[in-house]
Amino acid sequence: MDQSRIGTFITERRREKGLTQAQLAERLNITDRAVSKWETGKSLPDTSTMLELCGILGITADELLSGGRAAGEPKRSPASPGPAERRFSLRTGRGRWGAPLLGGSLLTGVLVCLICDTALSGGLTWSRIPALSAAYAWVLLSPPLALKRGGAAGSLLALSLFTVPYLYGLSRLLSIREVFTVGTVMTALSLLFLWPVYAVFRRAGRTSAALGITCLLLAGLTASIHGALFLLRAAPPAGWNGWSVLLLLLTAAVCFTWRRGGEKQ
Template sequence: MDQSKIGTFIMERRKKRGLTQAQLAERLNITDRAVSKWETGKSLPDSSIMLALCEILDITADQLLSGGREAKAAESAPSLPKETAGRVPRRGERRWRLALLLTGGLFTGTLVCFICDTALTGGLSWSRIVAVSTGYAWAALLPWVILKRGGAAGSLLSLSVFTVPYLYSLGRLLRVRAVFTVGTAMAVLSLVFLWLIYAAFRRMGRTSQAMGTACLLLAGLTASINGALYLLEAAPPPDAWNGMSVLLFLLAAAVCFTWKRGGE
């Protein structure tokens, strides 16, 4: 394992991604001095942050440990004939196949519910609830399946767009107004905190600091939901059990923030 070649490869990939040493260090929650040591061949990234580093640099662990030799060999190797290459499905093709499988499975399940509902009741009653819920699930999961990068953001965006219409439709079908009023309040609170958690991981990477921030946000979300349910008269005042869940998230955040990372 040649530390010098690995360091040079890290520097090349960092520059190709348009990152400075300080920006890379910030995303990994380490010091820029540690990054400088990698690139000069004085040390290697710790195993605890290697996967996060590979994700940021858009490389595999094998490419990192081989100093990029694997990637260069692949670039210089002659391309396979079209007949041979066509037999191996690309990642994009696999994602589209999974999307078709997801769509077909959900559609088939909904169709079976329609048939059973019609046979049992002579019309469409409960199966409409299944259809609306299935469509909502499909809209939320499809971006995650199709998009290589940004799948989480795509799913969050779908949830942000379709949650309120879904709750409105569900409330109408169930003929329970509280499903829409209370559900919408809870959904808006949850989506705000989910976007904040997503932003934390985007900025900090998969680090203990990001996990700690997520736990703090989950503690705030739990407290906000308990308070909102009480104000909407949908639940009794928050009690000790509600406070316990908030406390557990706060303790988890404290552990994450004090956890020592390697490579610093």
């Protein structure tokens, strides 16, 4: 598979359609940097965008992966899928069933727990904990399975909205107050890390700079969590904590140095 040839083909078809890189990126809901990488042969479209890209450019997936139309081959309508398109359609179809299958599996597990709990205890005791946890897991995991785009943002939003209520319910069921108090602080600190990381990768893509920024944020998160646990008297300070932060800072420095070296070449 010749990435350079594929990139040239994408460029030609985009220009034939009268689109700029920014316009194509907007229609695909990605960054124009990603389109630029395709056209310069540095990367390839992933399976989640390939069919949509083919539809916009008026080509088939087979033509895209081969980097051009075969000599003497008549122009085919994108509505007539080739073997590669059928393969990608199959994957997309399986994605649509992901959320219902996950929900069905979790529901089955919850029902088994409820039945066993009722049979052994004569009522609902411990089974309420897996039931609550299953509902929380479904809320977090269903967005990336059900949504073609925006699944990560959906999971982060669900994490932001439902984690504290879940911790409150869990603390009541376990009769352990610290599950809610300590868990809420850890959740807040984690969200202060996860949302910026999502924004960085959304804007910069999978680059060494994004990885470096993530390591810096993770170093701050690690230090904040250990400090919060010490202040809450939930855990004593450990000697290796400083080393973990230092290792993350060194990793960030390597990532930024690698990026600068790549730009000079």
